[in-house]
Amino acid sequence: MSRSSSRIDTKKxxxxxxxxxxxxxxxxxxxxxxxxxxxxxQLERLGxxxxxxxxxxxxxxxxxxxxxxxxxxxxxxxxxxKMYLGxxxxxxxxxxxxxxxxxxxxxxxLTELVELPDDLKNLKYCNIICGVLRGALEMVHLDVQSWxxxxxxxxxxxxxxxxxxxxxxxxxxxxxxx
Amino acid sequence: xxxYGVYIVSKSGGxxxxxxxxxxxxxxxxxxxxxxxIKLANENKKIIVEFGQRDGINVGHILYAINGIPxxxxxxxxxxxxxQVLENKENYPIxxxxxxPKMTTNEKIFLASMFYPLFAIASQLxxxxxxxxxxxLEADTFKLHxxxxxxxxxxxxxxxxxxxxxxxxxxxxxxxxxDFALKNPFYSLExxxxxxxxxxxxxxxxEQIEKSGITNI
Numbered sequence: 181m182s183r184s185s186s187r188i189d190t191k192k193x194x195x196x197x198x199x200x201x202x203x204x205x206x207x208x209x210x211x212x213x214x215x216x217x218x219x220x221x222q223l224e225r226l227g228x229x230x231x232x233x234x235x236x237x238x239x240x241x242x243x244x245x246x247x248x249x250x251x252x253x254x255x256x257x258x259x260x261x262k263m264y265l266g267x268x269x270x271x272x273x274x275x276x277x278x279x280x281x282x283x284x285x286x287x288x289x290l291t292e293l294v295e296l297p298d299d300l301k302n303l304k305y306c307n308i309i310c311g312v313l314r315g316a317l318e319m320v321h322l323d324v325q326s327w328x329x330x331x332x333x334x335x336x337x338x339x340x341x342x343x344x345x346x347x348x349x350x351x352x353x354x355x356x357x358x
Numbered sequence: 359x360x361x362y363g364v365y366i367v368s369k370s371g372g373x374x375x376x377x378x379x380x381x382x383x384x385x386x387x388x389x390x391x392x393x394x395x396i397k398l399a400n401e402n403k404k405i406i407v408e409f410g411q412r413d414g415i416n417v418g419h420i421l422y423a424i425n426g427i428p429x430x431x432x433x434x435x436x437x438x439x440x441x442q443v444l445e446n447k448e449n450y451p452i453x454x455x456x457x458x459p460k461m462t463t464n465e466k467i468f469l470a471s472m473f474y475p476l477f478a479i480a481s482q483l484x485x486x487x488x489x490x491x492x493x494x495l496e497a498d499t500f501k502l503h504x505x506x507x508x509x510x511x512x513x514x515x516x517x518x519x520x521x522x523x524x525x526x527x528x529x530x531x532x533x534x535x536x537d538f539a540l541k542n543p544f545y546s547l548e549x550x551x552x553x554x555x556x557x558x559x560x561x562x563x564x565e566q567i568e569k570s571g572i573t574n575i
Contacts, residue, residue: 232547233540233541233547234540235509236507236509236511236532236535236536236540237536237537237540237541239507239508239509239532239536240507240529240532240533240535240536241533241536243529244508245508246508319509320508320509353510354369354506354510355477355478355481355482355491
């Protein structure tokens with residue numbers, strides 16, 4: 181999509197297909213684990229495993245280099261949201277120290293056709309995104325924490341995903357990059 | 359325009375992929391009479407030509423076969439010792455096949471892990487801070503191009519010295535790696551890449567670049 185030379189366009193699919201497959205996955209996990217907290221945890225893990233792979237795709241297709249500050253990181257993750265989910269989140273609510281910020285999504289393709297039943301009110305339905313963020317940033321040597329602050333499924337006006345920078349993973353930085 | 363091979367080294371320095379592309383096979387078969395006018399030596403379980411270069415048999419080539427019987431590890435396949443056969447006058451005239459030594463997989467793994475510290479040393483030797491490490495290594499017969507991704511994976515291409523556009527090829531290999539290795543759910547990270555789709559697509563790109571240049575990969 182934002183390939184530097186726009187000769188090949190990444191394949192696009194209807195976002196409803198993503199919504200439905202993801203919905204099927206979560207529904208199946210609820211059946212298998214019947215505990216909303218466990219499901220949230222597993223979704224995060226699943227996302228992590230996706231993140232450590234998808235980051236290479238992002239890097240190879242955008243050709244972007246290493247980030248030198250968190251603002252840079254925020255911009256690039258914003259670009260990644262556009263590439264993989266087709267939505268452009270706003271970056272907002274920076275902490276004073278500049279180590280924490282939020283992605284605010286007006287519409288979330290994962291929750292488009294979803295309403296949460298009453299007994300699953302504590303399910304973090306889009307926790308997979310938090311996992312992806314953590315996994316992808318870990319591969320580029322940034323240790324971060326990510327969690328959902330606001331959720332459209334729980335009556336908030338938009339979805340807010342908070343990201344907190346913990347540290348740079350110095351020992352995993354390869355030679356020639358430090 | 360020749361590309362000799364492609365290597366991928368993982369973040370921890372192990373060889374996870376190698377592909378020999380277009381290495382011309384050089385083998386010469388010739389009949390010799392007694393005494394042998396080429397000096398042979400047994401080195402590392404291989405019989406190599408030590409001195410006396412002629413008729414396409416070069417110093418450094420190894421003995422592949424005697425009278426059509428393959429030689430492995432200094433022994434003929436029928437159990438006789440190759441050096442003893444060559445010393446015996448009764449065996450002459452004898453037909454010997456020599457060729458360029460081929461690297462075994464083990465040797466490749468060894469060399470790949472050797473490159474890893476070299477790369478690290480290069481980036482530390484630099485007089486300027488923030489050095490990228492080895493990007494091109496040039497020799498009289500080839501050029502090695504290396505590209506390290508932000509995540510630490512190294513893509514390497516060994517090519518003819520005049521071959522142009524290798525940096526674009528390296529980026530393209532990275533894309534193939536992201537597409538066909540990492541999106542394969544049965545591929546686990548840091549393990550050797552054994553994905554057929556990756557192989558076929560890589561070959562396609564290499565052929566394309568050799569045939570029509572770098573413009574349309």
